[in-house]
Amino acid sequence: MGKSHFSFGKFLAGLLFPPRCLCCGAVTGSSPLCANCSAKLHPVGRDPCRFCGRERDRCRCDYGKGLLFEQAVSAYYYEQTGRALLQRFKFRGDIACYDQVLAPLFLEKTAGAFHQVSFDWIVPVPMYEKQRGRFDQTGYLARSLSRHMGIPCRTDLLKKLRKTPPQHLQKARDRGENVKGAFTACKKSELQGVCILLVDDVATTFSTLNECAAALKGAGADRVLCASLMTTAGKIKNQGDQHE
Ligand SMILES: [Zn+2]
Ligand SMILES: [Zn+2]
Numbered sequence: 001m002g003k004s005h006f007s008f009g010k011f012l013a014g015l016l017f018p019p020r021c022l023c024c025g026a027v028t029g030s031s032p033l034c035a036n037c038s039a040k041l042h043p044v045g046r047d048p049c050r051f052c053g054r055e056r057d058r059c060r061c062d063y064g065k066g067l068l069f070e071q072a073v074s075a076y077y078y079e080q081t082g083r084a085l086l087q088r089f090k091f092r093g094d095i096a097c098y099d100q101v102l103a104p105l106f107l108e109k110t111a112g113a114f115h116q117v118s119f120d121w122i123v124p125v126p127m128y129e130k131q132r133g134r135f136d137q138t139g140y141l142a143r144s145l146s147r148h149m150g151i152p153c154r155t156d157l158l159k160k161l162r163k164t165p166p167q168h169l170q171k172a173r174d175r176g177e178n179v180k181g182a183f184t185a186c187k188k189s190e191l192q193g194v195c196i197l198l199v200d201d202v203a204t205t206f207s208t209l210n211e212c213a214a215a216l217k218g219a220g221a222d223r224v225l226c227a228s229l230m231t232t233a234g235k236i237k238n239q240g241d242q243h244e
Pocket of ligand 2: 063
């Protein structure tokens with residue numbers, strides 16, 4: 001009796017609130033994305049550049065030149081469905097976009113890429129203190145990686161000193177200036193000789209990750225490697241691209 005009531009309740013809920021695509025809102029049946037949006041979610045392919053984490057035809061990092069961290073890995077390109085899901089996750093705190101769609105590949109890819117590295121801590125790129133109260137998307141990603149990889153997450157080692165305009169609104173050449181000196185390391189005595197996995201939501205020109213890596217290494221950290229949920233697509237050679 002109880003069981004049939006439960007099933008009927010579920011049936012009714014399914015009629016009233018059918019599962020919808022997290023990206024476009026179309027009724028999907030059971031999966032979190034419709035087939036159309038799913039086809040427009042672009043994972044970073046296999047065997048990417050070992051320095052910047054983009055596929056080779058989109059990499060312009062010149063074997064890591066100018067990067068202040070050892071290596072970066074990203075799960076998806078920040079375009080189409082990926083961009084829409086990340087914006088919902090970041091600005092509306094819609095964790096289903098991450099938990100139900102983006103998390104498995106991000107966790108698997110990061111843990112796989114760095115399985116030979118002995119990290120001491122996972123550190124999210126911090127937000128400016130006065131922006132706290134907003135959903136902390138990098139903290140959420142870092143805690144998720146922390147549980148998956150069994151490495152403690154530390155949010156007290158890196159601090160953002162000022163508010164910076166969103167990186168994606170800056171011209172590529174201004175992005176380095178935009179975040180210059182915006183981050184500082186805390187608890188320097190704890191940073192001596194450690195190996196850190198630095199976590200961000202989207203890597204654009206890598207200026208933010210570079211600034212954070214510089215602050216951590218300047219304070220004594222030995223190694224900094226990076227994981228970002230997404231990376232901007234960059235240019236596919238000989239094609240225009242609006243991001244950079
Ligand atoms: Zn859809
Ligand atoms: Zn590269």
